[in-house]
Amino acid sequence: MTETNEVELADALHKAYNDLKREIGKKIVGQDDTVDQLLISIFSQGHALLIGVPGLAKTLLIQTLAQVLDLQFNRIQFTPDLMPSDILGSEMLDNERKFQFIKGPIFANIILADEINRTPPKTQAALLEAMQEKGVTITGKHYDLPLPFFVLATQNPIEQEGTYPLPEAQLDRFMFNIFLDYPSLEEEKKIVNLTTTDEEPTIKKILSKDEIIAFQHLVRKVPVTDNVVSYAVNLVHKLRPNSELSSDLTNEYVEWGAGPRGSQTLILAAKCHAIIKGKYSPDIEDVQAIAVPALRHRLVRNFKAEAKGYSVDKLIREQL
Numbered sequence: 403m404t405e406t407n408e409v410e411l412a413d414a415l416h417k418a419y420n421d422l423k424r425e426i427g428k429k430i431v432g433q434d435d436t437v438d439q440l441l442i443s444i445f446s447q448g449h450a451l452l453i454g455v456p457g458l459a460k461t462l463l464i465q466t467l468a469q470v471l472d473l474q475f476n477r478i479q480f481t482p483d484l485m486p487s488d489i490l491g492s493e494m495l496d497n498e499r500k501f502q503f504i505k506g507p508i509f510a511n512i513i514l515a516d517e518i519n520r521t522p523p524k525t526q527a528a529l530l531e532a533m534q535e536k537g538v539t540i541t542g543k544h545y546d547l548p549l550p551f552f553v554l555a556t557q558n559p560i561e562q563e564g565t566y567p568l569p570e571a572q573l574d575r576f577m578f579n580i581f582l583d584y585p586s587l588e589e590e591k592k593i594v595n596l597t598t599t600d601e602e603p604t605i606k607k608i609l610s611k612d613e614i615i616a617f618q619h620l621v622r623k624v625p626v627t628d629n630v631v632s633y634a635v636n637l638v639h640k641l642r643p644n645s646e647l648s649s650d651l652t653n654e655y656v657e658w659g660a661g662p663r664g665s666q667t668l669i670l671a672a673k674c675h676a677i678i679k680g681k682y683s684p685d686i687e688d689v690q691a692i693a694v695p696a697l698r699h700r701l702v703r704n705f706k707a708e709a710k711g712y713s714v715d716k717l718i719r720e721q722l
Contacts, residue, residue, distance in 0.1 A: 407547045408623060412677050415445070419678040421608045425470045428603040432461050432589040439578050439695050440467060440554070442674045447618050448577025448667070449533050449553040451518075451568075451699065459593075460556045462584060464514045467554075471614060472607040473511035474548065480521040486528035490538045503540060507594045508532050511548055511611070515555035519565040526572055529553060533575045542573060550614050554572060570658070570702070577667055578692075579699035624673040625683050633686050634668040637693065641701060655707035660700035667696045694718050 419441060426437055436452070440463070443450040452460050461477070468475035478489060487613070491506030508529075518526065532538050533553050537546045542633030555576070557568075573579070584595060596603075609617075639647040652659070671692040672684035681688075698714045707717070 408620060409622050409682065411616065412624075412682055415620065416580060416680045418609055418613070418617070422470055422668060425605055425608060426463075426466050427587050429466045429596075430459060431592045432460070432585050433463065433582065436463070436580055436582055438675075439580050439692070440464075441543055441678065442671050442692065443577045444471070444550070444552055444614070445617050445621050445678070445720050446577060446670045446674045447550070448670070449555070449575060450578045450580055451557065451573070452580045453553045453557045453559050453577040454582030455584075456558060461514065461516065464512065464554050464556075468512045469605045470608045471512075472610055473614075475512045475514070475548070476507040476510035477516060478598070479515040479516050480518050480525070482520060482522065484521045484525050485662055487523050489525065490532070490540060493541055503543070503545070505545075508538060509545075509547060511550055511552070513551075513553045515553055517558060518555040519557050519568060522566055523569065526566065526568060530572060530575065550611060550618065551708050552569060573699045574661070574663055576699060578695040579672065580695050581698075614671050621670070621674045621677065624677060626673065627683065627685075630672065630684055630686060630689060631669060634672065634689050635665045637668065637689070637721060638662075638665045641697065641718065649721065651717065655703055655712050655717060656701055657704040657712075658702040660697055664697055664700045668693060691696070693722060 422441060423437060430437065440450055444580075452464075454460055465477075467473060478484075485562075487506065489506050489508050491504050491509070493501040496502045515529065518529075532551075536549065536551050537544055539545075553576075566635060584590075591657050611699075636647055638660050639645045640649055641652055641656060642648055643653050643656045645659070648659075668689050669684075672688040675688045675692055676682070676684035679688075694715055697718050701714050701717065703714060703717070705714065
């Protein structure tokens, strides 16, 4: 692909982003940052974890996203009795007494893993290979998942009884950890007006699968200057306790910092953030814009930080 074609493709992604926001806005009021972060994770071939109290339209947002992107969508409700085979599929005997693989709901483009922390670790782990390898292995046979492939998982931060917190290895597979906040007063009025009538807004399909895959490859090709890479890597090291760049704040309040995947995520997400905002290369502001959702689930606070009420978000913002 020539440089001219790449510039045209970058302009096309910028335009598609604006079109997507407009269409999603027909059903979703507000949540601008959340929509941005979801689109960035999709165009960067990442997965996202959405955390918010019930009733903030997490499921509706993901369903609407699948609609405008014209992708196959499956919802998996995670419960304590959910088995790995309920997600991946299993082999069953057919009429000719031969084993035939019956695909599970994981075989779709967008997977909504609803309340992912309500299922035991064995079932949570069934998602690991799918998220990392874009494929699953059943009884020694490998099956590729349809591309593009994204896992968008939700968690309820209130009800922690009977839940199984995601282990760090699983959390690290998510590109972004997105917090959904309550709507403002005006936004909530719009939500009530929009959802208490008999009218259903018509959602147009904006992008095809092939276009999404082309944009994903484009994001990887976006050039990055050395000073932006240095800023991103230095930021991760500042938040890693007992490293050569770690601050006093980090050494005092952070138990574990982000690994190299944190630095990779910062650069990849910054590339995509730059393109959707109409630029052709990311700068330090693009790294800062996505740093909190990209790193908040990769840091582990110590007891001292919890006792003093020092949140992970505050620790990250102090280093920015």
